[in-house]
Amino acid sequence: MLKSDLTITTLSGDAFASHLPAFAELLTSCVRAGASVNFVMPFEPCEAETYWREKILPGVCSGKRVLLAAWLGDQLAGTVNLDIDMPPNQIHRAEVSKLLVHPQFRRRGIARALMQALEAEANGAGRTLVTLDTQTGGAAEPLYGSLGYVTVGMIPEFCRDACEDRLGSTTIMYKRL
Template sequence: MELKNIKDTKQLNEELDGLSELLKTVVDEGASLGFLPPLAQEQALTYWQTVLAPDVIFFIAKINQTVAGSIQLHLMTKPNGRHRAEICKLMTHPDFRRHGIGRALMQIAEERAKQENRSLIVLDTREGDPSNQLYKSLDYQEVGKIPAYTISSKGELETTVIYYKLI
C-alpha cells in the first residue's frame, strides 16, 4: 500500500478519475459522506476539484496504482481552535476493505496532526456504520449522538456519533 499526500492541483488531477470512482462507489453503496446515491460522475468530479485548500491536508491510499481510500485532515484556523483538527471523508473502496487501509489513513492523519501541533482531533460518523468500530479501536472517545442529523437515501433521518481523541 502506498500512502500519498496530495498537495497541489497537478497531483489531484493525476488522481481525479480514481478519486471520483472511489467517491461514487462508496456513496452508491450507502456511505454517509454528505451525498445521496446515485452519485453522478460529474458531481463526484466537482467535489474533488474543490477539496484542496490551505487548511486541508489530504491523503490517498493506493494499491497496485488504484485509489483504494482517502482521508482529509481539516486544520482549524480560528485563534481559539488552532490546537485541533477534524477528520473528514475517510473512505475505503469496497474492493479493498478489511485490509487495514482505513486504519493506515487514520494513523497518517494523526501523525500529521501532531506535526501541525494539534492536540485534539474530532470527527463524526453515522451511528451503526462499521467506522464506529475503527474509531473506538484507535482510542477515539464517543462524546454523544445527534439524532436526525442526516437524511438517508430512503429519506429517513439518521443519527450521527461525535468522537474526539487527545493526541
C-alpha cells in the same frame, strides 16, 4: 489483511488534481455502497469530481487541508482528509473528513492505516486534538473507537441516509494526540 504493496501518500494540490477522476470514482463507489458521507442517491461521477475540485482542492492548494491517499500499486484504494483551517481559538485542533475505502478493498486495514497516517500529520502540524463525526452504528464507528477516539454524544436525525428515504444519527468523537 493489509496488502504489502499499500502506500499512503500526502498529496499536493497538483498531484491531487492529476488524480481527480480516481477520487471521483472512489467517492461514487462509496456513496453507491451506502456510505454516509454527505451525498445521497442518485449520485453521479460528475458530482463527485465537482465536489473534489470545488470543495477539497482549494484547501489542499492553500495548505488548509491535508489529503492522504492509500494506493494499492497504482490504484486508489482509499482516502481521508484533515481540515486544519481552524479559528484562532482552536488552532490546537483538526477535524477528520471523508474517510473512504473503495468497497472492493474493505476489511484489509486500509482505513486504520489512513487514520494512523492522519494522526501523524495532525501531530506534525502541532495539533493535539482531533475531532470527527460518523454515522451512528455505521462500520467506521467501532474502528474509531478501537483507535482511541472517545464518543462525546449522538445527534439524532442528523442527515439523510445515502440510499433510503430516512434520517440517521451521527456520533461525535474526539482523540487527544
